[in-house]
Amino acid sequence: MLSRRDILRAAGIGTIATSLPGWALAKPDSDARFVLIILRGAADGLAIAAPYGDANYRKIRGELSMPAPGEDDGLLRLDNTFGLHPSLPGVYAQYEKNQAIVVHALASPYRSRSHFDGQDVLENGAAGTASLRDGWLNRALAPLGGSLGNEVAIAMAQNTPLVLRGNNSVTSWAPSQLPDADASTLRRLQDMYADDEFFATRLVQALKSQEIADSESSMGEMKLRNRNSQQQRLMMEAAARFLTAEDGPRIAVLESGGWDTHANQGTTSGALANKLAGLDEGLTALRDQLGEMWSKTVVAVVTEFGRTVAVNGTRGTDHGTASAAILLGGAVKGGRVIADWPGLGKTDLFENRDLMPTSDMRSMFKGIMSDHLSVPDSLLDNTVFPDSVTARPMRDLIRS
Amino acid sequence: MTMKSAIAANRFGLGARPGDLETIEKGPVVWLLDQLQGPSRQAGELRKLPGSAVVLQEIDEIRKADREMRELATAEAAPDIVKQYGRTVRGHFSAQSEARYRVAADSDHPFHERLVHFWSNHFAVSVDKNPLAAIAGLYENEAIRSNISGKFADLLIACEQHPAMIMYLDNQRSIGPNSTLGRRANRGQRKRAVGLNENLAREILELHTLGVDGGYTQADVTTFAKVITGWSIGGAGNAGRFLEGDPGTFEFRESIHEPGTQQIMGNRYSQKGLQQGKAVLRDLAIHPSTARFIATKLARHFVADEPPAALVDELVATYLESGGELSEVYETLVGADAVWLEPHSKYKSPHDFVISTFRAFDHVPDRARLVVGALDTMGQAPFRPGSPAGWPDTAEHWGGADALYKRIEWSNTVSRVVGSRVNPVDLGDAILGATFSPESRKAISRAESNVQGLTLLLASPDFQRR
Numbered sequence: 001m002l003s004r005r006d007i008l009r010a011a012g013i014g015t016i017a018t019s020l021p022g023w024a025l026a027k028p029d030s031d032a033r034f035v036l037i038i039l040r041g042a043a044d045g046l047a048i049a050a051p052y053g054d055a056n057y058r059k060i061r062g063e064l065s066m067p068a069p070g071e072d073d074g075l076l077r078l079d080n081t082f083g084l085h086p087s088l089p090g091v092y093a094q095y096e097k098n099q100a101i102v103v104h105a106l107a108s109p110y111r112s113r114s115h116f117d118g119q120d121v122l123e124n125g126a127a128g129t130a131s132l133r134d135g136w137l138n139r140a141l142a143p144l145g146g147s148l149g150n151e152v153a154i155a156m157a158q159n160t161p162l163v164l165r166g167n168n169s170v171t172s173w174a175p176s177q178l179p180d181a182d183a184s185t186l187r188r189l190q191d192m193y194a195d196d197e198f199f200a201t202r203l204v205q206a207l208k209s210q211e212i213a214d215s216e217s218s219m220g221e222m223k224l225r226n227r228n229s230q231q232q233r234l235m236m237e238a239a240a241r242f243l244t245a246e247d248g249p250r251i252a253v254l255e256s257g258g259w260d261t262h263a264n265q266g267t268t269s270g271a272l273a274n275k276l277a278g279l280d281e282g283l284t285a286l287r288d289q290l291g292e293m294w295s296k297t298v299v300a301v302v303t304e305f306g307r308t309v310a311v312n313g314t315r316g317t318d319h320g321t322a323s324a325a326i327l328l329g330g331a332v333k334g335g336r337v338i339a340d341w342p343g344l345g346k347t348d349l350f351e352n353r354d355l356m357p358t359s360d361m362r363s364m365f366k367g368i369m370s371d372h373l374s375v376p377d378s379l380l381d382n383t384v385f386p387d388s389v390t391a392r393p394m395r396d397l398i399r400s
Numbered sequence: 401m402t403m404k405s406a407i408a409a410n411r412f413g414l415g416a417r418p419g420d421l422e423t424i425e426k427g428p429v430v431w432l433l434d435q436l437q438g439p440s441r442q443a444g445e446l447r448k449l450p451g452s453a454v455v456l457q458e459i460d461e462i463r464k465a466d467r468e469m470r471e472l473a474t475a476e477a478a479p480d481i482v483k484q485y486g487r488t489v490r491g492h493f494s495a496q497s498e499a500r501y502r503v504a505a506d507s508d509h510p511f512h513e514r515l516v517h518f519w520s521n522h523f524a525v526s527v528d529k530n531p532l533a534a535i536a537g538l539y540e541n542e543a544i545r546s547n548i549s550g551k552f553a554d555l556l557i558a559c560e561q562h563p564a565m566i567m568y569l570d571n572q573r574s575i576g577p578n579s580t581l582g583r584r585a586n587r588g589q590r591k592r593a594v595g596l597n598e599n600l601a602r603e604i605l606e607l608h609t610l611g612v613d614g615g616y617t618q619a620d621v622t623t624f625a626k627v628i629t630g631w632s633i634g635g636a637g638n639a640g641r642f643l644e645g646d647p648g649t650f651e652f653r654e655s656i657h658e659p660g661t662q663q664i665m666g667n668r669y670s671q672k673g674l675q676q677g678k679a680v681l682r683d684l685a686i687h688p689s690t691a692r693f694i695a696t697k698l699a700r701h702f703v704a705d706e707p708p709a710a711l712v713d714e715l716v717a718t719y720l721e722s723g724g725e726l727s728e729v730y731e732t733l734v735g736a737d738a739v740w741l742e743p744h745s746k747y748k749s750p751h752d753f754v755i756s757t758f759r760a761f762d763h764v765p766d767r768a769r770l771v772v773g774a775l776d777t778m779g780q781a782p783f784r785p786g787s788p789a790g791w792p793d794t795a796e797h798w799g800g801a802d803a804l805y806k807r808i809e810w811s812n813t814v815s816r817v818v819g820s821r822v823n824p825v826d827l828g829d830a831i832l833g834a835t836f837s838p839e840s841r842k843a844i845s846r847a848e849s850n851v852q853g854l855t856l857l858l859a860s861p862d863f864q865r866r
């Protein structure tokens with residue numbers, strides 16, 4: 001009986017490794033791994049890394065202020081100004097090992113407060129509009145040498161999020177409880193799809209990730225029907241398996257929803273604390289499962305924008321502007337908070353309500369793409385992030 | 401059999417059942433327009449469901465018992481209540497999901513049913529927020545089902561006043577700073593200031609009416625949030641507040657409503673109380689930005705991911721001339737030549753795919769679990785878009801590689817169940833008619849087994865598109 005690999009080979013695409021001629025000068029570290037985690041719904045950067053040392057913090061955050069480091073359930077001290085949310089002990093352990101960075105007062109170029117446009121700009125890499133139809137991470141794949149059936153990037157979901165959509169072939173994977181289709185049916189489907197590029201391409205991509213999943217014995221049995229707190233951990237573990245598989249992808253994208261805390265956000269416990277604890281558990285599982293590959297990995301945890309500095313009328317926060325991002329991994333030059341801190345005084349805020357953005361999220365991504373994945377700066381300035389010459393890459397994020 | 405019948409059944413309807421194309425052939429446009437008012441009597445599946453007020457009262461009772469237990473600190477009793485809560489919510493969710501997909505599989509008014517789903521997604525709530533799972537299907541039936549062929553303003557007001565929407569977007573305790581209760585609370589030097597929650601106001605402007613580029617500002621969002629303070633739910637209170645009103649139904653609370661004249665997008669609203677919010681919604685409903693936003697979404701759903709500009713303009717014109725009369729907009733839509741040209745311009749969503757599969761086999765699913773599980777596996781769990789924007793409506797969203805693979809696996813699973821009872825080529829002819837391509841037909845006719853042939857039919861580009 002034919003295996004999936006045989007089907008791919010028969011199609012003549014599984015084994016062709018291509019390299020694009022224009023990027024001969026780049027010397028990518030082929031072991032470098034990158035994981036992007038998108039928190040959808042605008043995660044509250046002022047709760048993820050609270051500026052307890054800012055003189056205005058308690059006054060303006062009121063009942064959503066976090067207890068200072070050293071108090072009961074207090075913040076985990078990052079430096080004299082910032083403390084990490086106590087539900088992120090795994091991230092903090094990495095921070096103490098100099099393998100995590102918090103980047104604060106960070107925002108994409110988007111300055112309105114729609115989740116959906118905000119997520120589009122975060123993902124399409126445009127200089128502020130939601131209309132670009134492919135994703136910056138897809139455009140960054142060109143020099144990394146992937147091709148149809150030999151994808152460099154995987155979306156850990158049935159569908160591909162905007163950040164990975166585009167001309168470069170990517171794949172996606174999510175666990176299934178359905179029985180496999182047999183090889184003969186799959187081959188006939190390939191024949192039937194031959195003249196329809198939309199279907200033909202996707203089938204090849206899917207077969208590739210199935211092939212890797214098949215080689216990882218326990219993955220096929222993953223049961224994720226319950227959307228409980230375990231899901232994030234299981235998806236992170238699955239991502240790590242793809243990233244460590246021979247001939248597998250080097251880049252993975254994961255998504256997490258439910259960060260839109262308009263009401264009863266909570267502080268050391270409550271809705272947001274639970275979300276953060278689930279994230280932390282997932283990140284720890286990712287590190288454990290990556291094993292030695294962790295030393296070559298950068299994980300970026302980002303969100304589309306932040307939340308209002310002041311508490312709203314329902315013990316939550318409304319849509320804001322700047323937020324915080326977390327970078328972690330063995331390849332990260334960590335143990336630092338990177339922030340040009342704008343302050344929380346009334347006149348310091350963006351439109352009198354939000355944390356003022358002082359760092360451009362594109363700069364952070366450009367630093368990672370350039371120094372970790374060796375994507376050429378010219379490509380980053382003009383194509384990956386169009387019209388972004390002024391958003392200089394953040395250097396010094398990656399251990400040399 | 402003409403192309404037009406197949407397009408009517410598969411693009412505008414929910415997929416042909418064997419025999420449908422013969423009926424539709426007599427007059428596809430008339431067949432569609434005759435459905436707009438829905439069936440004369442609501443399907444039994446829907447009639448037997450309890451109303452959302454009843455369900456919310458039931459949930460309130462469980463929560464109340466839980467609170468009392470906690471106050472008595474009889475810790476050993478609490479886990480039972482948590483279990484009971486989960487069981488209750490899941491039970492309602494299963495019953496409502498089952499009813500939704502049974503009705504869709506069986507409907508003689510599939511165009512009407514598709515429009516119900518379209519508007520339910522436009523005014524989306526998501527069951528990942530508690531306790532929406534217990535009432536999301538009821539919301540669809542109560543606020544949307546009977547309002548889809550009238551004025552858009554009526555549909556809009558029905559949705560924004562439904563407890564599901566008010567809970568989902570956190571409006572029930574949004575308090576006007578100058579309302580009776582707001583002033584009293586803020587005078588009291590309490591640790592916590594009471595005030596606005598702008599979630600519902602923003603999403604009405606951005607997602608339900610004008611669209612994100614529709615011409616409003618942050619100031620309009622904040623003012624509109626003030627206007628709809630007091631739009632709440634009866635008996636929704638905790639800690640002894642907000643207990644008046646019939647539990648589980650819309651309740652306007654004067655005590656938290658921000659008083660005074662307000663200005664939104666240049667218009668002054670001097671109405672008192674509830675009428676002020678309704679007046680704003682009525683103006684929003686006939687705003688040109690709303691007309692364009694709705695027209696574009698409809699054209700995208702029914703014609704192409706990038707809908708023809710001329711068609712959108714036509715729909716906008718009808719919308720504005722009729723003051724947002726939706727039946728007239730639908731009439732313009734199905735009367736336009738552009739919608740009948742290209743039979744395969746839309747990639748089905750998993751929801752479309754699953755329903756059309758049931759209809760192809762003329763089978764009414766009898767276990768919600770299977771439908772919910774299949775849709776979840778394919779990336780579109782019922783009533784769980786995960787955000788108030790609802791599910792996207794384009795192939796670039798649904799076209800993930802893994803998502804296609806899941807469809808293939810499911811096609812295979814279903815085909816094994818159906819087995820040898822149906823000849824795949826005959827079935828293809830019956831449900832795809834003139835849109836069954838010779839390539840697919842040939843591939844299916846050469847299948848090594850009936851099961852394989854059916855799998856190929858369901859996974860074929862012809863069936864995966866509409």
